[in-house]
Amino acid sequence: MNILFVHGNYPAQFVHLAKALAADGHRVVFLTGRKDPEVWPLTGVEVRRFELHREVSSEIHPYLIPMEQAVLQGQAVLRVLDVLAQEGFQPRLTFAHGGNGLSLFIRHLFPETRLIAYMEWWFRDETSHWCFPSYEFDQRLRTTMRNSIILQELEQCDVAVTPTSWQQQQFPKHYKDKIKVIFDGVDTSFFCPTPVKGELILNGLKCVQPLHIGENSLLLTYATRGMETLRGFPEFMRMLPPLLEALPNLEVVIAGDDRCVYSQAPDRADGSWKQALLEELGNRLDLGRVHFTGSLMYGEYQQMLNRSDLHVYFTRSYVTSWGLFQAAACGASLMVNRDPATNYVLKGDQAYWVDLDDPQHLVDCATKVLKSAPERRKNIKQSYLKSEWALGNCIASWVELINAQLKV
The missing domain is CATH 3.40.50.2000 (Glycogen Phosphorylase B;)
Structure with a gap:
């Protein structure tokens, strides 16, 4: 046929x-x-x-x-x-x-x-x-x-x-x-809970050299097709200065491209929310611990989800990204904002739910979860993905x- x-x-x-x-x-x-x-x-x-x-x-x-x-x-x-x-x-x-x-x-x-x-x-x-x-x-x-x-x-x-x-x-x-x-x-034979032993090595398209995340580091991750308002990129970036200050062993990995896929670019010549936020946050952001990898190959992306101590998924009311389903399949520790685009994906206890428009709530929640990460790593991860997906x-x-x- x-x-x-x-x-x-x-x-x-x-x-x-x-x-x-x-x-x-x-x-x-x-x-x-x-x-x-x-x-x-x-x-x-x-x-x-x-x-x-x-x-x-x-x-x-x-x-x-x-x-x-x-x-x-x-x-x-x-x-x-x-x-x-x-x-x-x-x-x-x-x-x-x-x-x-x-x-x-x-x-x-x-x-x-x-x-x-x-x-x-x-x-x-x-x-x-x-x-x-x-x-x-x-x-x-x-x-x-x-x-x-x-x-x-x-x-x-x-x-x-x-x-x-x-x-x-x-x-x-x-x-x-x-x-x-x-x-x-979601291919659950690939996106599934998989222990990551030793250091995590990522070599995204924007990595000048492979990025090494030590096994004792706390790891906060964010992944997106485009760094834009619809996916809560500004809110995520504004979380980082107090988190980096409170957690000296925290490393942040941001996977994805510096572009706008669904929502409008900022009113500036380069059209970049990444550059706009870097300028806004200035020296309050420790760029030695914030890593922009660019797009990752699927194998490294899956490893990142499994190694992450807290994976952040933010969105406004629009099409839900594959990334949330993939992270759920890996049993990742998820911080997700309450929204009709996310509420149906996970049960109440399968994510740390936050209000995207409450900046202090975002910081407080992330800090609490990351501080408990060493203890939570001892637990066996389980997939949160519904069988229908x-x-x-x-x-x-x-x-x-x-x-x-x-x-x-």
Whole structure:
């Protein structure tokens, strides 16, 4: 059977499903806008790339910028699919990442394909305001228009999938039956409680030389795709001076990139929250004990989670990061802020819950937990991940959905 995946990134949320379907002997073609997909090869998966033929017009109405971007992406996808069709490729199933226009025109070329849209978010005022420093009336109207693309793709697909019930709740109620909940899956054979003996060695992309964390050091960790307000990066950084002063053997590791993925950059030339916070905190921050590693390879990231004496996950009301699920699977000691985006992931006693808008509470909680770390290390860690989010169960749910679509 011919199966098509379409995503702006690669392999992204489709990594496990694409691998599983290819392993079953199907011809799997993955169409992506990523420029370097070869850095992450998937056995049995054929990769094709699409490129936009031009940028968005500078003369277009500001509210319509995302819509023109979506049309350009839909056209770019269609041009590559037309080549595939001429080669004889006709997909029985198509999985498309929704919300950015990638699947807008697929039906015009492949009317018989069963189109499954992967939908992440529906923009609402009560959550969207966290993405902008100022959510004025004009920005609210722009955000409302952003949903037009999502609506188009929801209408065209045969069925949609979103990873969590929290995300499903964001969409209009009349789409609830069309949007199924299937999580991406955590590989619990990899992300699991694993003792780290001796020193921890990390060699992230931003490490000039390997970072060594001694086994007697206290370790506070934070990991993120982007250092930004939506993921509580400023609040985390502002915690550090009093913690470093109170705990002389504390080391801090911050894994991730100096960029904004979901929320707006600060109003400065470099657009960097990292640099803004370093300047704000100045010499109150002991940079000899605060380590920015950049992105980590999965093996080192898993070791970091297992070695961490306290792993911090902060977020505002938006899509919950994979990182929280992965840390829970490792049984990490977690400090998490109370929010609808986090409350459903962990039970009350599985995290140290904090108020992200109470700076003193953050410091007091972290200090207490870190001081007790040497004693807690004697305990055997257990995974906190719900079984429904384990990879095997998620793939089984995908297979059930696929079989139902093939019977239509």
